[in-house]
Amino acid sequence: MDTLVRPVVGVSSCLLGAPVRYNGGHSRHRFLTDELDRHVDWLPVCPEAEIGLGVPRPTLRLEDSEGATRVISSADGTDHSDELANVADRHLARLCRADGYVLKNKSPSCGLFSLPVFDGSGNRLRGTGRGAFADRLTTLLPALPVEEQGRLSDAVLREHFVERVFAHARLRTLLESEWAARDLVAFHARHKLQLMAHSPDGYRETGRIVARVGTQDHEETAVAYTEAFHRVLSVKTSRGKHANALQHVFGMISPLLDDTRRHDLLDGIEDYRRGDAPLSLPVALLRHHCTAEGVTWACEQTYLRPYPETLRLRHPVAV
Secondary structure, three states, rough: OOOOOOEEEEEEHHHHHOOOOOOOOOOHHHHHHHHHHHOEEEEEEEHHOOOOOOOOOOEEEEEEOOEEEEEEEOOOOOEHHHHHHHHHHHHHHHHHHHOEEEOOOOOOOOOOOOEEEEEOOEEEEEEEOOHHHHHHHHHHHOOEEEEEHHHHHHHHHHHHHHHHHHHHHHHHHHOOOOOOHHHHHHHHOOHHHHHHHHOOOHHHHHHHHOOOOOOOOOHHHHHHHHHHHHHHHHHHOOHHHHHHHHHHHHHHHHHHHOOHHHHHHHHHHHHHHHOOOHHHHHHHHHHHHHHHOOOHHHHHHHOOOOOOOHHHOOOOOOO
């Protein structure tokens, strides 16, 4: 089983080092260019450059216009909102095959969260907005994992985003193939613990969809499963839910271990639950023993290897 397919990830061009920012500079993000780059194929987009604003260029800002948020040039008051939003529509065919998107924060085109909004006189208003391109992107593709580059500094948010990207790629790869009912059943079985670690109820919901795969139209099943699968993985996990998933694997392998190894595993899980060890510790122990004892079901769980290990995303001792 190849759980480590190569995702396609959209990205604000400046984050990969392209000198397309308003001042002629870039905002190269080292995690993207030095670590994630080896494992994904990029789809870089700079909405401002695409609509011909040039580099360097006057700054843009969000303005309130009769209750609507618009993207306005600071130089001459030109409204670029529709042009910037239309960039997402022009790229839609390619974006439909994307598995995630990383946007430049604080950008009137690409900012996703908490951008300041001004009135026509330049006074900051209460409330916040989001960039025109980012808003259209998330409207067109609501299930797409999307994150701002600034939030990737948070270890928990970074791990969650990358996990969703690789899961999205695996499901996309399956559904783009000539898949049969048994293929979706096998896919769901391999993702059991990963789904449970986010939402046990969500795992049961996706399971009910899979149970109907032999009696329901394939396309209807694919649409329903895709929506539920991504919704479940968008739920933030927790130390407790991770510990429960780890205990589930332990229950599968425990009868095959002697007391010493059994207690080592339990101690590793408990150390993680208390916050004294990173998630990578009990996961590595479980993978080692499951491989050694030939516990195939556990070895095939995407939860134990959801993305390339070289990304080291489970090493921090994070909540």
